[in-house]
Amino acid sequence: MSSPLLEVEDLHVHxxxxxxxxxxxxRAVDGVSLTLQPGETLGLVGESGCGKTTSGLALLRLxxxxxxxxxxxxxxxxxxxxxxxxxxxRRAAMIFQDPYASLDPRLPVGESIGEALDIHGLHQGKQARRDRIGDLxxxxxxxxxxxxxxxxxxSGGQRQRIGIARAIACEPDFIVCDEPIAALxxxxxxxxxxxxxxxxxDLGLAYLFIAHDLAAVQHVCDRIAVMYLGRIVEEAERLDLYRAPQPPYTQALLSAIPIPDPVRxxxxxRIRLEGDVPSPIDPPSGCRFRTRCRAVFDACERIDPALQEVADDHRAACLLHGEVGTEVTG
Amino acid sequence: MSGAPEPTPEHDDSTDAEVVLSVRDLEVSFGTKRGRAEVVRGLDYDLHRGETLAIVGESGSGKSVSTLALTKLIPIPPGRGTGTAHLGDTDLISLSEAELVHVRGQRIGFVFQDPMTSLNPVHTIGRQLTEGMRHHLGLSEAAARDRAVELLAKVGIPSPEDRLGDYPHQFSGGMRQRVVIAIGLSCDPEVLIADEATTALDVTTQAQIIDLIAELQADLGMAVVWITHDLGVVAGIADRVLVMYAGEVVEQADAPELLSRPRHPYTVGLLASLPVLGDTERGDLAAIPGLPPPPTSLPPGCGFYPRCSFRSDERCATERPPLREVVAGHLVRSFYEVPEEQSRRASAATRIAIEPPDVRDEGVA
Structure with a gap:
């Protein structure tokens, strides 16, 4: 494998x-590690409040x-x-969920794109700038x-196209796409x-594709990471994650997604999850999913699970695969 | 709940069940700066007791307005609403505002998309929950309170007695939507209208709410109109489906039939453009080109004509196709049907290459 474009290690955002x-x-993001190869798409999925957007923003230091x-x-x-x-x-851009909120309402859209070019001095002269905006x-x-x-x-779809044009204006290598289709x-x-x-x-971009729609993520991503309460609980190749989800949380999440085929x-x-996600202010000790997990056992309270290799190119943070992690103190 | 009708037996989408709501020729339009906006252009359907009818469509297709117009929850006038909508023997469209007050919340319950805007932030949920019961059912404060506790327990809110004095912001999104459902059900409505009721929720919460409404429906026998854009949700809960586009029904059939053998080019396009879990194909999705037409300048012929990949002769461009029954119970508003092979190829049933994981075993898969 070539050297990664992006390496994130033990990222915390409190x-x-x-x-x-x-x-x-x-503790919005509480120990996230991930890597991204050039030209690759990594999906980051999870429910609202799991820290996926904050992770994306923190990568760009937004x-x-x-x-x-x-x-x-x-x-x-x-x-x-x-x-x-x-x-x-210039090398790392972002596409937001709501292009209406992320575009200045008082600026012609060409100017919103042009601003990015101006900041990085990427055009020579008025006509060149205009042409470049037109091209984009x-x-x-x-x-x-x-x-x-x-x-x-x-329309919403057209605005998102403008948001994308602005994101690629400076020829980035990497784009964080935060729920780019959720509002459409x-x-x-x-x-x-x-x-x-x-x-x-065409441009060899690498994407971090943040979304809650797993069907869309499975379609566009090479690999998928699943987050729960500020942590990554599983990471696998896109079809492996669906074929053989490991932690009970991923299993429950997948079983809750409706499939548009009435027979299936x-x-x-379904795995019915009871209750709500606990507060990220005071997450459960040990495994954060233990309060809602159907396979919970005594070690889950004692040990904070770390991601471990469970199959080829497939990692999971779950003690059912072996008690790998940090002992909870106090 | 007391006074609840007998639970309906296993519903088999047959038309034997009593019709509770019968809508005919419903048209809704508004005057705008750009001319008349024809938002609903002639809608007909029957809703049976205990049935779940899904109305599917994109923003602007008229799916919400068509139900809001039934009880004039949108301003009519100045908007214009014509046609009939019989709830039992009462024609809702002809009722005055004073008469409608006895229908809203009593005979028709509503659950809207965003519980944060449908609940009043400055009143306790106890007050919001008992308001309708006191007004419509004439319950005393104490009786309404008891029933509120019962309702909250029914929708799965822990220690309901302690929560009556809480305000909406003290609940999570999923719990808030449960409160809204409890309010919608509080007066034993004949019809519950769920307008994108789970769209704002996470999938695990959505699954809880869908199960909840299905259970309550089986207990209480009410009919549900489920407005959604999510065909996965439709596959799970609907008996029948209306697909709306540009203010009219373009296709109508039983859910299994509609999703496995869609016949209208729009429905086929919609299914084909959907990413489906378990589909291993990674090529481009078959997106429908272009945008829906604005309701102020609808095409003279078929509403879907400008985006249709099956359009054929002049007729499509100039003549509005009628809704015709192509096989029993399956109605399509199109001069041309999508051939079976293309239709099946678009369906999720055909595209799923990896089965959903088996989750019956506990623990490690």
Whole structure:
């Protein structure tokens, strides 16, 4: 395997809430490690509040990580000065869920794209800038002349295309796609997924594809990592994860996803999860899923499971595979 | 619950069951700066006792408006709503505002998408839950309170007595939606309208809520109109499905038939464009090109004509196709049907190459 484009090690993002004596920590991301090869797509899935978006933001230092290492193509991202960070960001972009919120409503969309070019000094002269914006729009399936229009004049799918055009404007190697299709109608989702795949092939992009829709993730990703309460609980090749999910949480998650085939959907067994996800302020000791897990046993409270190899290129953090992890103290 | 009707026996989608809601020629339009927006263009359906009818469509297809218009939960007038909608012997469309007050929440219950906006943040959930019962059923404060506790227990809220005094923000998203369901059910409605009721929830919570509504439906015998864009949800719960596009029903059939042998080009396109778990293909998804037409300038012929890959002659462009029954119980609004082979290829049943994992064994798979 070639050297990875991105290596994340033990990433933590904690947010303080409350003041003085009431001050507590929300452990949004609590020890995430992952690697990404050039040109690869890694899916990051999980339910709301599991820390998947915060992980994506922390990789780009759009929120500051509390601790951990982020190495991008040999550069330690966390040690970059403000100025170096700015120029590094040329190589790593982001696509947001809601392109209506992420585009300036008072700026023609061409200008939103042009801003990125200006910041990184990527054009020579007015005409070159205009041409480049036109090219980018065209590449994303829009007519170059729409550059003068405002975000409200576009449909959701078109706005997402503009968001994508802006993300690829500086020719990045890596894009964090945070729920890029969640806000779109079904028939439009496929258009945007196809566009992302096409751009990846043409430009050699690596994606971190953050989504809760596992069917979409399985379609576009090479590998998938599943998060629960700030941790990665499983990581596998896209079909392996579906074929043989290991931790009971992934099994439950997969069994809850409705399949649009009435025969299979009505006949298959489901794992019913009871209750809600515990608070990330005070996560359960040991395995974080133990309070809802149907296979829980005594070790789950005592040992905080670490990711271990359970099959070829398939890792899981679950004590059923052996009591690998850190003993809980206190 | 007291006074609940007999549970319906295993429902087999037959038309023997009593019709509780019968909608005919429903049209809804609004005046806008860009001209008249025709949002619902002639909708007909019957809803039977104990049945689950799914209305499927994308934003702007008219699926929500068609149900909101039944009890004038959207401003009519100035909007215009015509046609009939018989709930039992009552034509809802002809009722005055004063009369509708006795239908909303009493004979028709609602569960909307976002519990954070459908609950009032400054009132306790106890108050919001008892309000309808006191008004519609004339219960005393104490009786309403007892029933509220019973309802909250029924929808799976732990220690319900202690939660009546809590405010919506003190509940999680899934718990909040349970409260909304409890309110929707509080007056034993004949019809429950669930408008994207699980869309904002995580899949594991969605599964809990879907099971809950199905259980309550079996207990109480109410009919459910389930509005959704998620064909997976439809596959799990619906008896019958209406597919809406550009304000009209383009296809209508029993759920198993519709999802395995869709016949309208839009339905086929929708299924084909859907990524499906267990499908090993990685090529481009068969996206439907373009966008739905705005309701202010609908195409003169078939509403789907501009995006259709099966369109044929002039007729598609100029003539509005009728909804015709192509096989018993299967209605399609199109001059041309999608050939069987293409239709089957789009269905999830055909595309799934890896079976869903077997989860019956506990622990390690």
């Amino acid at each position: 947010f303080p809430v409350g003041r003085g004596r009431d001050r507590q920590l929300v 929120v500051e990580p509390t601790s951990g290492r982020v190495v991008f193509d040999g550069t330690d991202v966390r040690s970059l000065s403000k100025r170096d960070l700015r120029s590094w960001r 729009l065209e590449r994303c399936g829009l007519h170059p002349r729409v550059a003068d229009r405002y975000p409200h004049e576009f 109608d079904v028939s439009i989702q496929a258009q945007v997924m196809n566009l992302l795949t096409e751009l990846q092939q 959907e009505r006949e298959r067994e």
